[in-house]
Amino acid sequence: MRVLIFSSDRQIFDTGGDSFHRMAAYGSLLDSLTVIVACDLSEPKTAGNVRLVPTAGGNRIVNFLRSIRLGRRFAKSEKFDLVVVQDPLFGGFAGWRVARAARAKLLVSVYGTNVFDPLWKRLAWKNRLLKFLAAFILARADAIQTDGFETEADLRKRYGDRVFWKPIVPENIEEYRELPRRTTPGEFKVLFIARMLPQKNVRFLVDVMDRLRKQPLQKKISFTVVGDGPDKKFLDGQVARRGLAPFVSLVSRCTRQELPGLYSTHDVFILTSRFEGFPRVFMEAAATGLPIVTTRVSGVTNVIEDGTSGFVAEQSDLEGFVGKVARLAGDDALALGFSSKIRADFWKRYSFAVTIERQKVIFDYLRGR
Known part of the structure; x- marks a missing residue:
């Protein structure tokens, strides 16, 4: 052919x-x-x-x-x-x-x-x-x-x-298979990776971070936001205006070699998109055993079993999204169970x-x- x-x-x-x-x-x-x-x-x-x-x-x-x-x-x-x-x-x-x-x-x-x-x-x-x-x-x-x-x-x-x-x-997905989880006791690190486009609902992301840093969590929460694009200027302005800078690390770009380390050193991956196909970030997070909290988009059921390997919030449900992330932050056993299941399920299928x-x-x- x-x-x-x-x-x-x-x-x-x-x-x-x-x-x-x-x-x-x-x-x-x-x-x-x-x-x-x-x-x-x-x-x-x-x-x-x-x-x-x-x-x-x-x-x-x-x-x-x-x-x-x-x-x-x-x-x-x-x-x-x-x-x-x-x-x-x-x-x-x-x-x-x-x-x-x-x-x-x-x-x-x-x-x-x-x-x-x-x-x-x-x-x-x-x-x-x-x-x-x-x-x-x-x-x-x-x-x-x-x-x-x-x-x-x-x-x-x-x-x-x-x-x-x-x-x-991804052709290099095997690089993620044997990565050990390297989390920090007493801290809860949240990771977001996306191109900053209207599709990704950056305003909702900022609202999520703002609510979470005000939650009475037992752990110190922080956010790593990776990505560039048309809505990056809005993100930067909102982080400064809302006083989020001490909690948020903004990274415009990272190399292919740096990505596995990012996933393995965080406690949860979040995605706030309005719509998707099957996002590559879902595969990379699942491959390293990183629990996912996401809005309901296409690709969710490819890797997430809601309530056992991640959480799915309905579109625009800010309270529900924040509550699901907070629940993982407050329950180490739940987070560990999610991590083990999402990793095992991914490598069985992909x-x-x-x-x-x-x-x-x-x-x-x-x-x-």
Whole structure:
């Protein structure tokens, strides 16, 4: 099978990174794999039967148009059997155009945002229009792959057996397997890692931290907030204005090598998102045995059994969210039980090999259509 992928992940060009290794593993299942990457890089790269081609554009519109042009050009010489798109929006439209011209099958990925999630649609008026574009592309897909159990269930109601579950497990996840928990007696350390976007509900995060530092806990509470993005300035201002600076450590970025140590030295991981797919941070936290408290989003049931390996709070339930974190802070036996269960459950279900095995199932299905 000859496959063309449309992507916007420039990290694919990092030969030591997770994305590059995943593409190489996909290539081992195929006759050839060409990946068109919408990004500002200019040098193509080849590794075995995998060819990586950047669009070298300076903005989204240029990259979008170049993606279509490159895809059509390659399709004339390669005669692709399958076109894969990494989202059902603009990348999906580019892939659909090329697949139709090449008479190839179309595989659409829904990772991250489920365009049918009402919270996503309400976040911005343009999302209501984008939903129609996504629905148009999804209806024309020969198969759909997604990662969150909740998203999979929703899409199956709409598109039936064409929907497949495939998690994107990090290639370096084994680095987390044997990490010892290194917590500090008398302290309760809370970890949050995310790109600071409206999706992540940073205002709710600040409210959670503000309430928790006022709780009559027996342990000294502190917060480590890792991430950068458009809402970082708001976060910084709120931390200063509410007097949270003595309790909160703000870290804009950390390296891939630093992440395992962060998870292993904290007592709980929290996520305050409005919507998700199957967040990578859930996998990393679970792999190290770090209990999770989160709002109800897609991906929750992939790793969390509410009340036995983590806690799930309903959207906008500030008191409930704070109470669940406080409960873990006040009950060492409960926290230890959560830690053991979430770690054991994760390693029973997930590995990088699972990602590749699930991708093979999807490729085999499309070969037979």
